[in-house]
Amino acid sequence: MISRLDLRGRKLTRRELVDVLPRAELGVEDAAAQVAPVVADVRRRGAAALRDLAERFDHVRPQYLRVPPAELTSALETLPGTVRAGLEESIVRVRSGHAAQKPQDFTVQIAPGAQVRQRWVPVERVGLYAPGGLAVYPSSVIMNVVAAQEAGVPGLAVASPPQADNGGLPHPTILAACALLGVEEVYAVGGAQAVAMFAYGADGSDPVDGDVLCEAVDVITGPGNVYVAAAKRLVRGVVGIDAEAGPTEIAVLADDSADAGHVAADLVSQAEHDPLAAAVLVTDSVELASAVEARVADVAAETHHRERVAQALDGPQSAIVVVDDMVQGLGVVDAYGAEHLEIQTRDAAELAEKVRNAGAIFVGPWSPVSLGDYMAGSNHVLPTGGCARFASGLGVHSFVKAVQVIEYDRDALAVVADRIVAVANDEDLPAHGDAVRARF
Structure with a gap:
C-alpha cells in the first residue's frame, strides 16, 4: 500500500534529496x-x-x-x-x-x-x-x-x-x-x-x-x-x-523506540484529508518500517474513508524512507520541510531543537498531529509543499505590518547632512541632497 525508499549508504546533496523525496504535484x-x-x-x-x-x-x-x-x-x-x-x-x-x-x-x-x-x-x-x-x-x-x-x-x-x-x-x-x-x-x-x-x-x-x-x-x-x-x-x-496551500502532509521521524501502531494511526489520520495527502515515515529502523507497513494497511482498511486513504497512501507522495541514522534522518526531514513533523524517538525533544524546516513540530508519542489540528493552542494553517523552508504557519504575524516612524531634530540632521549629500550625489540623485541642504 505504501512504498519504501531506501536511502541507506547514499550521500545526496540537499537538491538531490528534494528531488528524490515523495511529494504531491500541486499543479x-x-x-x-x-x-x-x-x-x-x-x-x-x-x-x-x-x-x-x-x-x-x-x-x-x-x-x-x-x-x-x-x-x-x-x-x-x-x-x-x-x-x-x-x-x-x-x-x-x-x-x-x-x-x-x-x-x-x-x-x-x-x-x-x-x-x-x-x-x-x-x-x-x-x-x-x-x-x-x-x-x-x-x-x-x-x-x-x-x-x-x-x-x-x-x-x-x-x-x-x-x-x-x-x-x-x-x-x-x-x-x-x-x-x-x-x-x-x-x-x-x-x-x-x-x-x-x-x-x-x-x-x-x-x-x-x-x-x-x-x-x-x-x-x-x-x-x-x-x-x-x-x-x-x-x-x-x-x-x-497567507500561502498557496497544497494538499496536507505529515512526516514522522522515528527510531526503533516508536510504537508502530501510533505511527500508522497518525499517517492514516492525515491521509483521510485528501487522495493527494502525503504521509511519510523517516526511520533508521528496518524493523519499525516493516511493522508500520503492516499496521498501516490494517488501519487503513478499517477507517471510515478507506478509499480516500488508500489512494493517498498508495500515491507517489507517500513513502517509508529508510536512512542510516538520525543524522541522515534530520537531513531528510529538513530537505522535505513537512507541514506537520512528528518526532517519535528516544531523544525527541533534543532532535526537535535541531530541525530547521517544518510548519509545526510535534514532539514525543503524546503529541499527535490531531492535537494540533484542534486543541494544542497552535495554528493548523501551515506551509505545505516544502514551503516551510521559508514560510511560517498562520498566526498573529499574518495580519500585522511593521510601520517605521523616523523623528530627527535639527541638530541630529545637521550631523549627517554633508554625508547624505555626498552619497546622494554619488548616486546621481542631487535633489535628494538639496532637500537636506534646504533646511540649513
Whole structure:
C-alpha cells in the first residue's frame, strides 16, 4: 500500500534529496488557467457571477450570498452540546497560544535627537476562507478568526461554500463556529470565486444583496484546494495572502523506540484529508518500517474513508524512507520541510531543537498531529509543499505590518547632512541632497 525508499549508504546533496523525496504535484499553473476566467467574471459581475458559479460548482443557487444573522444564531442553538464544548475549548486554547504572539513596538535612539520607532499595525480588513468540500472545517474557522482577532484586525469576513443540503448556506457547524467567535459577516461563497470576491469586492445584484455585497479586503487567508491556491496566486499583489496551500502532509521521524501502531494511526489520520495527502515515515529502523507497513494497511482498511486513504497512501507522495541514522534522518526531514513533523524517538525533544524546516513540530508519542489540528493552542494553517523552508504557519504575524516612524531634530540632521549629500550625489540623485541642504 505504501512504498519504501531506501536511502541507506547514499550521500545526496540537499537538491538531490528534494528531488528524490515523495511529494504531491500541486499543479497550480494548470489550475490558474482554469481559474482566471472565474476571477475575472466575479470582478466584472459581482454577486450575479457568484450565484452563477455556485450553481455551476456547488450545484445550488444561493438565495442569500451573505448569511442572515438569524441563520448564525440558529446554527449555534442547534449545535450538539459535545461539539459546542469541543469548539469552545479549542477557541480558548488557540486564543491563549496566539495572544502570546503579539509583536512589541520598540524605539531606538540612533544618536542624540535621532529616533526610530517601529509600530505594529493590524491590517484593516481580512477575508478568511473555510473549505467545505471533502470535509467540513469549523476548526479552520477558529484558526483563522482567532489569529486575526488577536492581531487586532477590526474587519473580519468568512466565506465557505454553499451546500445544497443546507438550503444554499454553508455547513451549519461552520456557521455555529462563526457565531461562537462573534463573526457576523459570513458568505455562502466557495472556491476561487470566494478569493476573487475578497480581493476585488462584489456589487450586489438584487435587493437581497444591497448595492455592495462585499467590500474588498487587505489579506486573504485559509486553506483550500488547488483552485483556491491558484486564485490566491492570481490576486497576490492586489491583496496579501497567507500561502498557496497544497494538499496536507505529515512526516514522522522515528527510531526503533516508536510504537508502530501510533505511527500508522497518525499517517492514516492525515491521509483521510485528501487522495493527494502525503504521509511519510523517516526511520533508521528496518524493523519499525516493516511493522508500520503492516499496521498501516490494517488501519487503513478499517477507517471510515478507506478509499480516500488508500489512494493517498498508495500515491507517489507517500513513502517509508529508510536512512542510516538520525543524522541522515534530520537531513531528510529538513530537505522535505513537512507541514506537520512528528518526532517519535528516544531523544525527541533534543532532535526537535535541531530541525530547521517544518510548519509545526510535534514532539514525543503524546503529541499527535490531531492535537494540533484542534486543541494544542497552535495554528493548523501551515506551509505545505516544502514551503516551510521559508514560510511560517498562520498566526498573529499574518495580519500585522511593521510601520517605521523616523523623528530627527535639527541638530541630529545637521550631523549627517554633508554625508547624505555626498552619497546622494554619488548616486546621481542631487535633489535628494538639496532637500537636506534646504533646511540649513
